Amino acid sequence: MKALEYASGITLPDNRVAVCGDWHGNVGWARMLSRALPALAPDVTTMLHLGDWWMPPAETDEIFAETGITRIYVTNGNHEPWGDITPLLDQHPGAAVRISEIIWLLPRPARLSIGGRRVLSLGGAASVDRQSRIEGRTWWPEEAITDDAVAEAIAGGPADLMLTHESPSGTPVRPVREILRTNPHRFPKAILAESAASRARVGKVWDAVRPELLVHGHLHAPGGGMTEDGRRVASLGRDVQEGNLGFLDMRTLKMATPNMRAIRxxxxxxxxxxxxxxxxxxxxxxxxxxxxxxxxxxxxxxxxxxxxxxxxxxxxxxxxxxxxxxxxxxxxxxxxxxxxxxx
Missing domain, CATH: 1.10.8 (Helicase, Ruva Protein; domain 3)
Structure with a gap:
């Protein structure tokens, strides 16, 4: 992985964008989405990816070459090759880095303007499966959202849209709350505590910048909800799961998610x-x-x-x-x- 270009202050004119949850390097899934995209949204040229990306850059360019997608901005997740990503982002702190014809990796935090809307990206999350991974090969401590990143995100002021991999604490999304309550995979308490701390960091930023909409991945629990004060949260599914792809209207911040049957x-x-x-x-x-x-x-x-x-x-x-x-x-x-x- 190498840096081809750096950019700060990203401003895009798009009135509608594609938003995707976790792909986990699933080339076949990306290829299927690319075949459906021209019919589903021929006007969409920008994709916002919410992390657990880990896609091969050159092959991704080839996959989307026959679609209208000309740029993909990645809010990195926890399951990423942070050993390669961190040095690239550290060369120009605060700048996005382009690693292929269409792929941009966003720093933490990142501020963008899309269709006149203020967008905040805050990548990273805690790996609840860390015990089954190998540090430096399949897991890196750099996945964690730091206190400095939280402070910088808050200092940037209000946002209309917030993009994260991690769910915020206090989420109104029922499927996410149910997973957190039941712990269906029986993860250890110590790991769950790290996950809760990570969600608390996202929640702190969420409460401070008060976006109208927050969209995240990570939990593989598609659904949506609204807080009592009117803030909306959308949780996207993972690859091969319902609700992995959405189309977001930047004018209204309303999102439509095509069902699996239509995509296939x-x-x-x-x-x-x-x-x-x-x-x-x-x-x-x-x-x-x-x-x-x-x-x-x-x-x-x-x-x-x-x-x-x-x-x-x-x-x-x-x-x-x-x-x-x-x-x-x-x-x-x-x-x-x-x-x-x-x-």
């Missing part, structure tokens, strides 16, 4: 279209190969027609009709009678 259906339709295009391309290639064997070469018009056929803009029947019109003429007895005498 659109991805399958894309796959069908891709396979059909490949079949057409193979057919054209075979035809032109046969021409070459006969010492023939296609005209510019023929090449243009072939590309239109491959792209699905013209059918084979339409091309045959064109050839017939261009290169044939009615037989003598079928010529149109233009004499006007009806005979």
């Amino acid at each position: 259906g659109l991805a399958d339709r894309w796959e069908d279209g891709y396979l059909e295009r490949e079949r057409r391309a193979e057919s054209v290639a075979r035809t032109m190969d046969s021409w070459a064997v006969d010492g023939l070469s296609p005209t510019p018009d023929a090449l243009d027609d072939a590309q239109k056929y491959i792209d699905g803009r013209r059918s084979l029947d339409e091309l045959i009709d064109d050839v017939r019109r261009r290169h044939t003429r009615p037989r003598e007895g079928e010529a149109k009678n233009d004499s006007g005498d009806g005979r």
